[in-house]
Amino acid sequence: MKAIEIRNKYLNFFKNHGHAIIPSAPVIPENDPSVLFTTAGMQPLVPYLLGQKHPSGTRLTDYQKCVRTVDIDEVGDNRHLTYFEMLGNWSLGDYFKEESIAMSYEFLTKELGIPAEKLSVTCFAGDDDCSKDEVAYSAWRKAGIPDERIYFFGKDDNWWIAGEEGPCGPDTEMFYDTGKPKCSPECNPSCDCGKYVEIWNNVFMEFYKDKNGYSKLSQQNVDTGLGLERMTMLLQGKETPFEIELFSPVMEKLVELEKVDNIESRRIVAEHLRSSMMIINDGGRPSNVDRGYILRRLLRRMTRHLNKLEVDLNRLDEVIDVSIDALKELYPELLQNRDIIKNVIIEEKDKFMKTLQNGEREFEKVANRTKNSGKKVLETEAVFNLYETYGFPPEMTEELAKEAGLEVDMSDYQKLFKEHQEKSRLGSEQKFKGGLASTGEIETKYHTATHLLNAALKVVLGDHVHQKGSNITAERMRFDFSHGAKMTDEEKQKVEDLVNKYIADDIKVEKMEMKKEEALAMGAEAMFLDKYGDVVTVYKIGDVSLELCGGPHVESTGKLGHFKIKKEEASSSGVRRIKAILE
Secondary structure: OOHHHHHHHHHHHHHHOOOEEOOOOOOOOOOOOOOOOOOOOOHHHHHHHOOOOOOOOOEEEEEEEEEOOOOHHHEOEOOOOOEEEEEEEEEEOOOOHHHHHHHHHHHHHHHOOOOHHHEEEEEEOOOOOOOOOHHHHHHHHHHOOOHHHEEEEOHHHHEEEOOOOEEEEEEEEEEEEOOOOOOOOOOOOOOOOOOEEEEEEEEEEEEEEEOOEEEEEEEEEEEEEEEHHHHHHHHOOOOOHHHOOOOHHHHHHHHHHOOOOOHHHHHHHHHHHHHHHHHHHOOOOOOOOHHHHHHHHHHHHHHHHHHHOOOOHHHHHHHHHHHHHHHOOOOOHHHHOHHHHHHHHHHHHHHHHHHHHHHHHHHHHHHHHHHHOOOOEOOHHHHHHHHHHHOOOHHHHHHHHHHOOOEOOHHHHHHHHHHHHHHHHHHHHHHHHHHOOOOOHHHHHHHHHHHHHHHHHHHHHOOOOOEEEEEEOOOOEEEEEEOOOOOOHHHHHHHHHHHHHHHHOOOEEEEEEEEHHHHHHOOOEOOOHHHOOOEEEEEEEOOOEEEEOOOOOOOEHHHOOOEEEEEEEEEEOOEEEEEEEEO
């Protein structure tokens, strides 16, 4: 069964069970600076999980494009991916454990045809905070899973929480038995030997945790996630995701082009290319900070491994075409943006090749310094700097060192690298945790202020102005917009004065729900129009602004305070950026 078939079966199954199909959010989150990328299907739905009404109702289903960056350096083995697709269904205060489990079992066994004896499940074992999940256990028994394939684990395995504080609850996880022999008599779904593969996770949000402990939520939710690539791999009987149709054409193309056989490098090229294309497609561009740095890192690691395969880099456009063709059924938007994707990737590849040349010169300096000091081993920090700053893989440094009669202490390097990797992992995890709570009072004010700024820019600069992105923290707002020239001081002052006039007028902010076609007919503006479903939320600020938006917003503009532009600068070609504060 192909990936597109599994996705369609999933969405149609839940549609037939009363769920509204909503579109995937972009992999680059809108108005959320605390997380680099969309990492899970629930992330764009946090306001609704916390009680805000969703315009499409209380039963939702979708596929969500996701990027997780903590395991970039693990890509190349037989399972890690940075980009993946998550299928999900949600109950926002509607059904709960029994119906969720019954639907999951029906989909797996009836729609996907997985034999019941291949399934094992886990439930929460209970502790001082929450009792054993007997409801989930009973629901699985009723569905047809026998006791010997129902396991109970503690919070480390079967409990989900949004950060240190927030909505939380027990979960139940479904595992596919690959048929491999047990590694020991105690082997169970918590074992990493490969016999059991997790395929689906249903989270039952029924508690809220704060510094005082746990309390019951007024609205019980169900949040589920099923990985498309993993399920496709298992149903096709493949050992790795790189053997399914989303990757295999690129893997085959690389075999055709390579002069050196290296399956790890082929996997890295195929995976990082796909991830980069999805990020670029949703507006990402390489840079030296945040998500731009991640994209740059992916593309440079991909280029290094193309070199390792000794692929002619002038034929990279052919590899990109093969990847787009392999993905076009799932993501037809890649065809529309093919030229943009190619230009960004090839430009970054060319920049990196120049950087590699600079790295070689830097290596010569390090080597000479080492020799002049009478040492035989390169300083570990220098080796790491060659990797971090110039993209020099340590094996390349080791090879060059050998030619120069020097050595590299790879064990010491790996130790330093692991320390760096752990810091990056913790940083990424913290970014995700923070993203679930970044809707406080000041962020809400800034969110509304972006609407007023967008409107004022149109008045002062012209109707060609459209929002291209925004970034909000508790300290400031950042707003990207389409405009081809640097703003004059007079234009900036006019925009600032106009926004403050809108604030002084204390205009009511109205929230409306309607069909998307009606909203567009009214003249409502939207960034990432495809991410919205058939029913949308529209915010109207008098005669000033009319935009599709998920919120949150203040009740009236008078609550915002004084608006001040701190800086106006270039963001990218044809896009300007304003940084502003509310005083």
